[in-house]
Amino acid sequence: MNVSDSSIFDLAPVAMWIEDFSGVKQLFDRWRAEGVEDIRAFFREDMSRVEACSRAIEVLRVNRKTLSLYEAQTLEHLTSNLSTVFRDEMLDSHINELSALWNGETDFESMGVNYSLSGRRMDIHLKGSVLPGHEETLSRVLLTTEDVSERESARRNEIASRQYAEGLFSNSPVSLWVEDFSAIKDLLEDVRLSGVEDFRVFLDVHPEFVRQCMSEIRIIDVNQATLELFGASDLNTLLARQNEIFRDEMEKPFREQLLDLWDDKLHHHREVVNYALDGSIRNILLHFSVLPGHEHDWSQVQIALTDITARKKAEAYLEYLGKHDVLTKLYNRAFYTDELNRIERKSQRPVSVIMMDLNGLKQVNDQLGHDAGDSLLRRFGEVLEGVVSRPFSAARIGGDEFALLMPGSDAKAASAMVETIHELLHINNQFYSNAPLSVSIGWATSREGESMDALVKRADMAMYEHKRLSARDPLNPDYAKVSRG
Template identity: 75%
Template sequence: MKTFDATIFELAPVAMWIEDFSGVKRMFDQWRSEGVEDIRAFLKEDMTRVADCSQQIRVLQVNSKTLELFEARDLEHLVENIAVVFRDDMLESHINELAALWDGKTDFCSNAVNYSLSGRRMDIQLKGSVMPGHEETLGQILLTTEDVTAREDARRNETQSRRHAEGLFEHSPVSLWVEDFSQIRELIETVRSRGIIDFRVFMDVHPEFVRQCMSEIRVIDVNQATLDLFGAPDVHTLLLRQPEIFRDEMEKPFREQLMDLWEGKLYHQREVVNYALDGAIRHILLHFAVLPGHEEDWSQVQVALTDITARKKAESYLEYLGKHDVLTKLHNRAFFTDEMNRLERKPLRPVSAILMDLNGLKEANDQLGHDAGDALLRRFGEVLNGVVSLPNNAARIGGDEFAILMPGADQKAVTSMVETIRELLNINNQFYSNTPISVSIGCASSREGETMEDMVKRADMAMYDDKRAYYAGHSSIDVLASRPLPTEKAASTA
């Protein structure tokens, strides 16, 4: 039996040691007599006590696998260099073994770090068992040391990768949401199983289905950038107040998102509008992606929200500049031309136009400076902005030239508009009595078969008639002009 046991020990595929812990047992007895009860706290209090215990251990025998693992020629070579094998953070893990033996356990297991004689670091899974008949003295303990470095490296790499991914998620400058769409997938597949082919028509007929899908989204996690984007103090508040963020027109882009999913598009993007918790609008570029490995159930999807509010504002401002005069805040000539072409194509008639030109602007610029002239233009723009509203449009079409297009308006409506302009201009001039505004006005309403261009030309001619009459009665810059409305007859005569 002894020979058979020795053979098994020698041929075992794992490193095996037989060690004598009787010296450790004697130290335990001494410490107990001194009143030590909590061995873990006692050892951690002074790590030299752990080292002292380690020095009391004697190696009796090792097998060939042990010599191979630790790169030792023989038992003597290994024992002579045992300080190389057990060092550094080995003492910390050694406390677990000592505590198990202190508590009277005959079996123990722990993870440790050992080193081969060449200095190669190894993660070790250590298992120990007090051999029968040595329970009182701990004279023989069988230990196995299995090299689990590859496993621990994989675990560490997995932990590092997870922390890296968590770091990228949490510290991303882009708002990231991890969501569960599995219930939405089930709802869509249920619809498909009913033989529905045209999903868009189905959603049109059953808008409640879209709302149900929205309610089935489960948020798993969000990052800090999400809280910052929507002004939420914490995740709980954000999730509790989601209806304030996703509201108004959000259902429409979500319908398109469902349509993409119906067609198997698991990665897509679109622009949406959300709202911060303080009510501020957020223009968002939404990127949707079903995460790898979840294509069959959609249980994890990532939604990335990029704030493009500043870009949209810039685009809106550029669009505004393209159609507006910055000084007067009225539409510009480009818009006026486009509106003329649009009205030309429309059947709505009549269409009326009012053409206006400031009197004496050049003289004001020459005598008072261009800032004074700009102030007159700006004031007249304020008057027109206060009078003109859709469907009518006012525009600055030249340096001191202005126009109003009035679709559907007849001569009576035009007369009323001009009277209102003159009334507001009079009021404005009362506030600026030192620099009153004078304006020449001409108007026309479209005739049957007449083009918009010809109609505007008639209004322009009437305006010049009015201007000639003004200058005929004034030898220099006059202050307040309150001329009567040029009639359609005067325009046609011109």
């Protein structure tokens, strides 16, 4: 190296090394003679062989940038502490350089990790070149080591962030979908450019537009929770059977979703109904969000689906309990009162009311226990359930009291209903001859201008009159007759 080359070497802004690899060449020759062919496998088999190569390398010269980068005062200071500089992960990357030289290459590069003498970790981009005239002996090799720690740190952070996001997506307990809505955005823009201002009216006139938009959705990815929610074995199965998941009621909420998008509402939620692949219903809370950075084209949107099927069932059951008697499955007094008020407000006439009382329930409870009494109540509930359909309604309004409301029914219809009840009671008692049902019944049909309260009182009085007669002489044939108010 002449004076000019020496100056360039010393003043170069990149850390440069001149090293003697002839000792490595000698090791290579010996191993070849021993029959080694796959040098990488040879090194992986015993990493001490890599260390032997590293010890065989002699550092001849470094430039000022090298000393500065590694925080060394002199060449001797640096070389005497090479075990601090080259350690840990460096052996793995060193295999790449040695393998290149083994294969006769005169230029090589790799990524590795070095340490300054103070212990600072550095990501290093290493490049090496055998100097001309030294290809046979490898006695002169020029190396550069560039500190790329900042770049590599940013790359690792980016990878970590991506893995974190992917982990959240993949392992979320909520069903997540990434979809492409860009085609839908184009369709909406076309409609807007055509002069449409009232999009809701447009959809009323062109309902097929909703189905067209649904067909333009492109699914990019779904997570594991999605497959589990809909009972799909894999993504391909899910995609192939989408029409089984999104059907029936789905078109209506999607129409509302389009209206939100038309109004630039890029984040919204609503309840929808989907179906699992086994046909079972999934009540879903759908959250829609255009992902940041994609507001201009909607090419990436996230759909989060929360399964609220259990909640909806619980709500339905609570609503059922609010209106029904748990024991008999008939309506309860609260529903009965509301229904009376509703009929009163609608002035629905004529109206017939049948009041019923289960005779002897207290005695059965006292003598045979409440289980026996409950059995009687359930049986009578089944009888009434068998004869009543909307708009009629049967309710248990007290411990042993029942009412049947018949809006729109005259006296003839009420009388026929009472006869039907008696027929079913007779059949039921044939099956339970050891515990027959005994019921007092009274009924009334509305008069001109009569309130519902007055009508119910007349039916109630008729029922108590029937009960009084029955109590006086249960064996009298009149016991089976029904009183009319």
